[in-house]
Amino acid sequence: MGIRIIFLPNNEEVVLSERCIRVRDIIRRLCLSSEECVVIVDGVPVTEDRIVCEDQKVEVVKVFSVG
Amino acid sequence: MAKCSLCGNEAVATIRYARLKLCKDHFISFIQRKVKRTIDRYGLIERGHRVVLAVSSGKDSVCMADILVKLSKELAYEVVAIHLDLGIEGYSSKLRAAFVELCTRLNVVGFIIDVVELLGGMNVADLAKKLRRPICSVCGIVKRYLLNAVAEALNASSIATGHNADDMVCYIIKSFLNQDYAYMSKLTPKTCPVPGAVPRIRPLYEVYERETLIYCILRQIPYVHTPCPYAPRRSLDVELKRALSLLEEHSPGLKISFLRRFVRNASKYKQESAVYVQRCSYCGSISSSSKCAFCKITEKALGKPMGMEVKKKIEALIQNRDRR
Numbered sequence: 001m002g003i004r005i006i007f008l009p010n011n012e013e014v015v016l017s018e019r020c021i022r023v024r025d026i027i028r029r030l031c032l033s034s035e036e037c038v039v040i041v042d043g044v045p046v047t048e049d050r051i052v053c054e055d056q057k058v059e060v061v062k063v064f065s066v067g
Numbered sequence: 068m069a070k071c072s073l074c075g076n077e078a079v080a081t082i083r084y085a086r087l088k089l090c091k092d093h094f095i096s097f098i099q100r101k102v103k104r105t106i107d108r109y110g111l112i113e114r115g116h117r118v119v120l121a122v123s124s125g126k127d128s129v130c131m132a133d134i135l136v137k138l139s140k141e142l143a144y145e146v147v148a149i150h151l152d153l154g155i156e157g158y159s160s161k162l163r164a165a166f167v168e169l170c171t172r173l174n175v176v177g178f179i180i181d182v183v184e185l186l187g188g189m190n191v192a193d194l195a196k197k198l199r200r201p202i203c204s205v206c207g208i209v210k211r212y213l214l215n216a217v218a219e220a221l222n223a224s225s226i227a228t229g230h231n232a233d234d235m236v237c238y239i240i241k242s243f244l245n246q247d248y249a250y251m252s253k254l255t256p257k258t259c260p261v262p263g264a265v266p267r268i269r270p271l272y273e274v275y276e277r278e279t280l281i282y283c284i285l286r287q288i289p290y291v292h293t294p295c296p297y298a299p300r301r302s303l304d305v306e307l308k309r310a311l312s313l314l315e316e317h318s319p320g321l322k323i324s325f326l327r328r329f330v331r332n333a334s335k336y337k338q339e340s341a342v343y344v345q346r347c348s349y350c351g352s353i354s355s356s357s358k359c360a361f362c363k364i365t366e367k368a369l370g371k372p373m374g375m376e377v378k379k380k381i382e383a384l385i386q387n388r389d390r391r
Contacts, residue, residue, distance in 0.1 A: 009292045034081075035312035038280050045079045045281045047069040047088055063277045064233070064308045067125040067294040 003054045005030075008061040024048035026060070036063055080281050084320030091285050098282050102134045102270050106142070109256040109330070111268040116144040116224035119265070120175075121214055124150065124165040127229030129290040130279040131271050135227055136173045144224075147176050149217050151210055154183035154190030161291050168289040178384065180213055185377050187369065192297065197368040202297045205364060212352070212361035216378050218265035220385040225257070230269045233276040236322045237307045239329055252337035255330050259337075261344060263353040273323050275315075276308070350374025 003016045005026065016029065023039045023046055030037075038045050040059040041052050052058055069078040071090035078088035082097065089097055106112050120135060122128045132148055139146050150166040152159050163179060170177035183190050191209055195202040218226045230238075235254055242251040256272040258264075271279060283290050315321050346352070347359035349372040354360070362372035 009294065033309075033312050033316045035275075035277060035315045036309055038277060038284075040284065043284075044091075045284055047078050047081050049069040061280060061292075063280055064305045064312075065294060066280060066292045067123075067298075 001054050003052060003056075003058060006057075006059045008059055009066050018054075020051055020053045022048070023050045023052060026052070026058070030060065032060070032062070037061060038063060079285065080278075082278075083316075084323065094281065095285055098130075098274060098278055099134050099137060101274055102131075103138055103142075105256060105270055105273050106138070109272070111227075111257050111270060112142060112144050112225065114143045117221065118144055118146050118268070119214070119218045119221060119223040119226045120146055120148040121226055121228045122148050122150050122166055122169065122177075123229070124162040124169070124289075124291050125229065126283045126290045126292065127231050127234075127271060127276065127279045129165070129169055129229075129288045130274075130282050131227060131229040132169060132175070133173065133282075133286060133288050135270060136175050147178065147221055147223070148173075149214065150177065150179050151213055152179055152181045152183070153206065153209075154181070155192060155296065156190075158293070158296055159190075161293070165289045165291050172289070178217065180217060180381065180384070182209060182213070185213070185380055186365070186373065189369070194364065194368050198364055200364075203299075206297075208360045208364060212359070212374070213377070213381070215265055215352070216381050217385070219263075220378070220382045223265055225266045225268045227268050227270055229271055229279070231271040231274050231276045231279055232322050232326060233308050233311070235269065235272060235326055236311055237304050239326075240307060240311075241303065248336040252333050255333045261353060263346070263351070272326060275322070347374060350378060 003018060003021060005014045005016065026039060027034055027037060027048065034048055038061045040061065041050065041056050069088050070076065071078045071093055072087045073093045074090060076090040079091050080094050081088050112118060118135065120132045122132050136146055148170055150163065152163050166177060166179065186194065191206045192202055195205040198205060214226055239251060239254050242254065256269050258267045260266045311322065344353050345355065345357060347354045347362055348357050349362040350359060352359045352374060359374060362374040365373035
């Protein structure tokens with residue numbers, strides 16, 4: 001199944017094959033810097049140390065693209 | 068799980084430049100204190116001031132409004148929120164609804180200025196099309212003019228905007244690239260008072276764009292996250308901000324130290340670029356020529372300079388003081 005990531009504000013989706021992954025690694029895999037995005041897990045912003053699993057809702061907000 | 072550096076609860080954000088990890092409550096108070104320090108450091112607001120909050124309903128302006136409303140009791144100043152409805156189809160209505168919700172939530176007096184109504188049925192996109200000019204440039208002229216007119220009608224001490232640290236660093240670098248020192252000298256936390264122009268203040272001058280977003284999510288403030296449909300997809304601004312965020316990641320705090328140094332030196336740029344200020348012969352607003360930009364574009368698009376008429380309509384709206 002993997003981890004489904006929703007990008008905001010454009011609602012594009014990406015699925016990572018891992019079942020669990022650290023937020024820091026998500027940011028690296030998406031070729032973003034930690035300063036230009038905010039990762040939200042189940043509606044709450046999280047730090048880069050957090051591990052997320054496939055049953056959680058993961059949103060990545062590209063800060064400079066938000067109105 | 069990362070823990071809050073101050074209380075040990077689960078952290079929601081890392082503040083690299085301050086070497087802190089903060090939980091929800093400590094993050095919110097950290098940002099609010101940061102804005103208060105900016106107000107104190109640069110003397111943005113004084114006791115008894117009336118501050119116009121320019122709210123577009125994007126994340127930055129709603130964050131600014133939320134914090135300034137909260138600080139208004141402590142620092143004893145008055146706030147009035149203003150929203151300009153630009154009449155952009157399928158977009159402006161969402162912004163307007165979010166503004167109404169924000170005013171209700173913050174319990175603040177809010178005015179909505181309907182641009183289409185003021186410009187005789189034309190929105191900014193129609194105006195730009197008729198003028199054959201880029202929409203963002205026309206929109207900027209209209210917004211600056213109307214905000215100043217509203218603030219004057221309200222007898223306000225200043226207009227607060229939601230420009231954040233990332234915006235300001237980006238604008239300063241862009242104006243340097245264009246060698247536009249006159250514009251550069253205005254990119255400080257507070258613009259110099261000029262008779263006829265209400266000073267602009269930027270309380271989020273040292274708050275990063277990432278922080279305003281996290282603040283809005285944590286405070287659950289209503290904001291519209293979709294960008295303007297006319298905003299260019301890959302603008303120089305976004306590219307510059309992305310490049311600068313890589314530098315910030317490498318050297319945390321770089322943008323804030325740059326901005327503080329810039330403020331210390333900004334007056335030097337002003338001396339090199341002194342512009343003679345005149346009054347518009349049609350509406351009396353300050354201008355660099357005998358006709359202000361708003362009167363120029365309305366004359367070209369609508370056949371007559373609309374400055375004076377628009378000012379009168381705004382004054383009537385303010386006098387009615389009907390809360391929207």
